[in-house]
């Protein structure tokens with residue numbers, strides 16, 4: 001018989017892993033709602049065109065990483081590689097522009113990219129994503145950055161700091177790109193083949209080349225800050241001022257760029273102490289041109305996304321204790337087959353009073369009590385024929401083994417008292 005394995009780059013998140021996921025998702029949800037963000041859930045697949053336009057034709061995601069296929073109706077469908085394009089599509093399609101601005105939305109769920117599998121990187125991964133739509137103010141940038149900060153700080157991450165840059169706007173960026181391309185032409189023999197290619201297609205991306213050979217060229221490259229227009233420069237200065245006033249540490253990172261026209265002004269990452277050196281845990285920025293590009297009215301927006309697999313990995317590495325998922329406190333034990341139905345009726349009765357319980361499916365008294373222990377129950381309810389005839393049940397405290405026979409009518413009150 002063929003044995004099946006999970007597809008490369010995917011993860012089975014088993015029950016023992018779930019406390020981490022519950023903890024992270026609960027916490028992110030709490031912070032997002034506290035900041036006034038509303039949840040939005042969208043299809044995990046969309047029209048392929050949405051992503052090729054909304055993410056950008058000349059990006060790694062669109063060129064190499066999308067899960068795209070023709071469905072049975074010959075429609076080209078893509079599993080979402082990120083959230084923003086879908087959220088913008090929904091914002092436009094559902095007429096959300098009439099809502100009070102900014103519209104603040106968050107989502108949590110899986111996304112898909114055909115990437116080379118490596119530690120902490122998966123082809124199906126999960127993201128928390130937040131978007132603040134409809135404000136050009138640097139306060140909007142600050143608000144999303146603070147929310148990202150609060151999430152990581154509250155999850156127990158240490159040594160948090162922002163990395164920050166401005167990528168300008170369609171007015172000032174082309175001038176900078178020309179200067180950058182000119183500089184790279186003078187150093188073309190010193191850079192890797194990838195950078196030579198990028199220079200023609202998406203020049204800003206040479207700045208995030210990881211190849212050793214390119215590092216000295218990047219370090220000495222002209223910096224975008226010196227080429228921002230007045231509007232972008234003021235926006236950037238205001239945002240830095242707000243961060244200074246709040247005492248949030250940040251580093252200007254000239255290499256932090258997103259080479260597409262609809263990304264504007266602010267780009268940021270949150271860095272935290274991870275496994276070894278400090279590294280990025282989340283990234284975001286402003287995309288004032290995207291909504292227009294996808295068919296809406298010109299609408300400034302800013303957002304960020306964070307991968308949850310990495311957060312789980314880092315929580316474990318930092319040995320952050322997460323609360324376990326509570327086990328049902330009651331375990332119902334029956335003595336003999338004829339007691340199965342009365343035992344189940346007892347369980348139905350306590351469940352109706354919001355007291356959670358398990359029931360054994362079979363087994364001797366000893367084996368059922370062993371199951372109760374293994375499942376982490378606090379109390380066992382033992383029902384034999386004698387008890388049933390008297391309308392009673394044995395309530396056994398599994399911590400100390402003390403047990404009493406009590407009336408079934410008084411059971412819910414007694415359990416509620418003991419569990420409170």
Ligand SMILES: [Zn+2]
Nearest residue numbers: 169172229232
């Ligand atoms: Zn500008």
Ligand SMILES: [Zn+2]
Nearest residue numbers: 192195209214
């Ligand atoms: Zn390079």
